[in-house]
Amino acid sequence: MKTDYDYIIVGAGSSGCVLANRLSADPAVSVCLIEAGSHDNSLRIQTPAGTITLYKSRKYSWNFFSAPQKNLNGRSLHTPRGKALGGSSSMNSMIYIRGHASDYDRWAQAGCAGWDWNSVLPYFKKSENNRLGQDPRLHGTTGELNVEAARDPNPVSKLFVKAAQRIGIRTNDDFNGEQLEGCGIYNLTQKDAKRLSSYRAFVAPVLDRPNLTVITDCSVQSLILEERVAKGVRVVSDGQAMALSARHEVILSAGSLGSPSLLLASGIGPEQELKNAGIKVEHDLPGVGKNLQDHLDGLITIRSKSPLTLGFSLGSLPSIVLSPLRYLFGKKGWLTTNYVEAGGFARTPLADALPDVQFHFVPGYRSHRGRLFEWGHGYAVHTCVLRPKSIGELRLDRDGKPVIDFNFLSDPQDAKVLVEGLKLARRILADQQFDGIRGKEMLPGAEVQTDEQLMAYVREYAATVFHPVGTCKMGVDAMSVVGADLTVHGIQGLRVVDASIMPTLISGNTNAPCIMIGEKAADMILRAHAFTPGSERAREQAGQLAAPSAPESQLS
Structure with missing residues (x-):
């Protein structure tokens, strides 16, 4: 060599x-x-x-796994x-x-x-x-x-964009254009599917x-x-x-x-x-x-019976079986998805003139138990704090391995923004656009409503977006x-x-x-x-x- x-x-x-x-x-x-x-x-x-x-x-x-996060109930986050x-x-x-x-x-x-x-x-x-x-x-x-552009976005991803527009968040076809704010289908770094x-x-x-x-x-x-x-x-x-x-x-x-x-x-x-x-x-x-620094993320995940969403069920079996053929011969179907197909940038009541949260919408069920796959259907939206104030560090232990401490929520303002972001995401999912496929909210759950309850949910479930x-x-x-x-x-x-x-x-x-x-x-x-x-x-x-x-x- x-x-x-x-x-x-x-x-x-x-x-x-x-x-x-x-x-x-x-x-x-x-x-x-x-x-x-x-x-x-x-x-x-x-x-x-x-x-x-x-x-x-x-x-x-x-x-990697982070050091236990003292403001996230001592959890170590997968990184x-x-x-x-x-x-x-x-x-x-x-x-x-x-x-x-x-x-x-x-x-x-x-x-x-x-x-x-x-x-x-x-x-x-x-x-x-x-x-x-x-x-x-x-x-x-x-x-x-x-x-x-995404080759074959799921119809439920388009529902998310329409629902966001109905609650006052503009549709954005180019997040790298004149304005960042708004919701839309994400553009992707792909070639030939x-x-x-x-x-x-x-x-x-x-x-x-x-x-x-x-x-x-x-x-x-x-x-x-x-x-x-x-x-x-x-x-x-x-x-x-x-x-x-x-x-x-x-x-x-x-x-x-x-x-x-x-x-x-x-x-x-x-x-x-x-x-x-x-x-x-x-x-x-x-x-x-x-x-x-990293973007801290909170998840809302919904169970739905609709086979329109990505998922494993008897109803979706034909589309799953045909997906390799659709991909090979038409560059369409399930295998083209990047999962977080839609999303965007929005302002909570705590924002100034700029968006302070980002959404990543998944037209499939995100496991409430952290599993890679779950049987059944649903949809989910991730909400992250766009400009976090919490600052962490990386150091080496005596074995030369990195100790990764994000120090999430060390600045309480980040927690407040994430709670407001989750409330805004819920407003989008509550819109009538989702009436035809509506299901049970598994996380945070219908019983989690007050700011204090949402704050407790964030401490127990929030994770990194890997940025x-x-x-x-x-x-x-x-x-x-x-x-x-x-x-x-x-x-x-x-x-x-x-x-x-x-x-x-x-x-x-x-x-x-x-x-x-x-x-x-x-x-x-x-x-x-x-x-x-x-x-x-x-x-x-x-x-x-x-x-x-x-x-x-x-x-x-």
Whole structure:
């Protein structure tokens, strides 16, 4: 195996795959992309409906569990992350959401120059291949990432959108257009009725590049540091320990749990915590692992006898039996579903001018017992706190394993917003649109009505939506880990490029923003090394995304 490269990228997830594509576009530059998981050549990954089988998979998921959450009755929350080429983009629900323009303006206002909405929009557009004819001021059509409409949404998902409209929540056909607020059917990252992960979009088409090496089933143990300069990584591959060296940079794209864990394992982090974990301190950087944020979610699930909904029953047996044929020959039917087909963004009475909750509607029964499958039919809506104030952390124990403490509901305002969001979701489900398929509310249950009862329900059942960010925060304050160029403070030749650099959580699903982060980081890296001998292609690419001369339209 070749052991020396110009760039080593740790993590083949949403950001890392974009980096691998853009950096290896220069044939004079050698790039190594390392993934701890295996290949993605499984029908469970490629078929959209297979996503439901991945979250607890031993092969394709890092089945982390959080530390006991003191404000959630001491429960440890299941925290899956993708463990395959594509990372979590190979197991997510394929929803394409960028967030609100103000999310990025807030980053810039906190000292992250160049990360305001007008500056990041060109990078969103660069990756996108919008197949919906949406506003060209805000969407791209020449990128690798297909954005398509759901191929065959369940009719019950459409009922949810109509019911939301009837209670005053506008219908929104483009959550990445002029307005985020509203409900609609989500647009998806799919191609030919298959999942389009970051790996499939950005790396699989360029695997024939001789200067791009992709290594799977390879565990990175630590960084190689010499006088606070990153020189490479120590890995275990095929049972053998070895060192890989990087002439230019090591780039961590292992996600909000993986990247800080690797920094800490390498002796970069809060000095006292490293000593407590028995790790030699290489560089005291207090913010590593801090600032953990995620969307907290509450579920309303309804039992229904209607076979219109997704589910297992004698009545649905014909559609289940025919679903493989419908998928193979018409690219329709159950196997095309991403389950959370509809949803949107709304304001509770506690909101200001911006939405403060997001809905994910499932046209099938979500088990009230936490099972993967339940016999019968129903529908459900997840409601999450869009801009949480609660902040947690990640640290390593004495065995080097991550301790993930979301610290959910440490700010009581989050609990109040979630309770109001659940009440709003109930209003939607109570609309007459659902009269024909109405059933029994299993969770929270008809007996749970007061704010106090709903608060107790949240503490007993709320969970994460799987959007962890922030543990290698970008910024200029004492707790920031990287600067606006994503280089690690105090260490040369090392960057972090993934969701962990987000100073604050964006308003929505995180896959599209992570791809944008990869695009912008690649441009910065190409500019930084534009005058390295042999990198004419890099100089060429570095000039392709100049900032727009006039402000683009913003999401309002």
